[in-house]
Amino acid sequence: MAGVTVAASVRQDDWAWVPLDFPAERWTSEQQWAHDVGDALAGDVVDDRERWRAMAATVAALPVPSADVVARVWHTAPGTGTLVVGHVRAADDEGEDPGDLALVGLRTGVVQRMLGVEHPRLAAAFHSVGVGETQDGVALGVLRWSGVASGTRVTLEAMHPEPPRLARASAAFAALFLALGVDA
Numbered sequence: 001m002a003g004v005t006v007a008a009s010v011r012q013d014d015w016a017w018v019p020l021d022f023p024a025e026r027w028t029s030e031q032q033w034a035h036d037v038g039d040a041l042a043g044d045v046v047d048d049r050e051r052w053r054a055m056a057a058t059v060a061a062l063p064v065p066s067a068d069v070v071a072r073v074w075h076t077a078p079g080t081g082t083l084v085v086g087h088v089r090a091a092d093d094e095g096e097d098p099g100d101l102a103l104v105g106l107r108t109g110v111v112q113r114m115l116g117v118e119h120p121r122l123a124a125a126f127h128s129v130g131v132g133e134t135q136d137g138v139a140l141g142v143l144r145w146s147g148v149a150s151g152t153r154v155t156l157e158a159m160h161p162e163p164p165r166l167a168r169a170s171a172a173f174a175a176l177f178l179a180l181g182v183d184a
Helices: 030-042 046-060 163-179
Strands: 004-006 015-018 069-075 084-092 108-116 123-133 139-149 152-160 180-182
Touching: 015 030, 015 046, 030 046, 046 069, 069 163, 084 163, 123 163, 139 163, 139 180, 152 163, 152 180, 163 180
Parallel strands: none
Antiparallel strands: 004 180, 015 069, 069 084, 084 152, 108 123, 123 139, 139 152
């Protein structure tokens, strides 16, 4: 399976790339990552540092939902009021029906909308919007984008119990999906 790439065109200020495990890069622990990222997101607003550190710690501690997750992103765009985490998955393409992929990982769910997406590097791309329930009984809004290149299916997903937060972050996630590709 090929590796996932991110085009330089993605607006990096909107995202914090979250290590899937620690130690990672220059951080020895989740707490160190949360401290550094929280301070960076708070910027010059000293009163916001603890709030951002606490949110970052929550994000860093999230379990990785499945073995095919290759990246975790946190939508952190200023002024959006969002705390939405997304996962990038990469798996061998097995020709699955997009309708079956739209609700993967949920106990129950309904696809409310599914649209084809023109993607510069991925074929058979689609975007789906749905609602579902996790194995633990948590109700979630679900956004997924998925496409295929070089035999690899790349999926970007975001789930949240508050659909309005997902809606505010949707355009940024769509732009991130368009920046994804696969190493040939």
